[in-house]
Amino acid sequence: MKFFNIEFKGYLKDIDALPKNDLAKKYNRLENSNDINEIMKQIYIYAIPLGILFMYFVITFTYYVELDIICFFLVLFLSLIMMPIHELLHAIAMPCKSKKYIYFFSQGMLATTTDIITRRRYIFMSILPNMVLGIIPVILYIAAVNANCKISPGILCFGVLEICCGIGDYWNVLKVLNVTPGKCQLFNSGVNTFYIGKKSDCEQLKIIIAFISLIITVAIGTSYLLTENVIFLYLLLVPFAAFYMIENQLSIIMRYSIVIFIIAISIIL
DSSP states (O other), rough: EEEEEEEEEEEEESGSSSSOGGGGGEEEESSSSSSSHHHHHHHHHHHHHHHHHHHHHHHHHHHHOOOHHHHHHHHHHHHHTTTHHHHHHHHHOOTTTSSSEEETTTEEEEEESSSSSEHHHHHHHHHHHHIIIEEEEEEEHHHHHHHOOOOHHHHHHHHHHHHHHHHHHHHHHHHHHSSTTTTOEEEETTEEEEEEEEOOOOOOHHHHHHHHHHHHHHHHHHHHHOOTTHHHHHTTTTHHHHHHHHHHHHHHHHHHHHHHHHHHHHHHH
């Protein structure tokens, strides 16, 4: 079946069956493994602590906005079955003339193309589903509440859950920002992504993001102390997530320690 030059390939039995690009022999690999299980393990090590934190705040925020428990589980189920739409949006964001493929496999789903795309397009492709399915519903809910319009808090819960589901996409964007130069090109070959260009030094980018995260943290923390509005506690996730993603030297023990500390502070407050 083809739609927007997208071919739905069905279940992927063998990871070696993914389409290849002959240019892979000439250029640098973004990932450090050819094994899909090893790559998924890296994502889980990075994502699970942050995912636990997000889910904790989703559940507590659900209680705060008085979302019915049945509605919450319906939203959770809806979020899980949106995976095909999520991958379809990835594929749509790829260049129109590119041949795009969508697979099911044991760990989830995968949208890929072997054609060369720009770094900017790759980043856009990675975050588009999270913008459409996650950020837009959150903005819609906030706008409706501010306009005194009746809207189900399930919309907000769905948006937050979809943002959490994109954790692997954020990991991909992080790798691209950390490793590749600004005007490079990327392409997929098999399970790996390759880039055309020299490896970049991202230390300046890290410093800038860390500094912005600090300013946002102070501003949001001050707003909470002045207004005692619990919504500002949830907004603290934004700068924390930004710092967490750029500081990839944190050990797994440190990551879980930070998560436990933040949950403890939120309970105390």
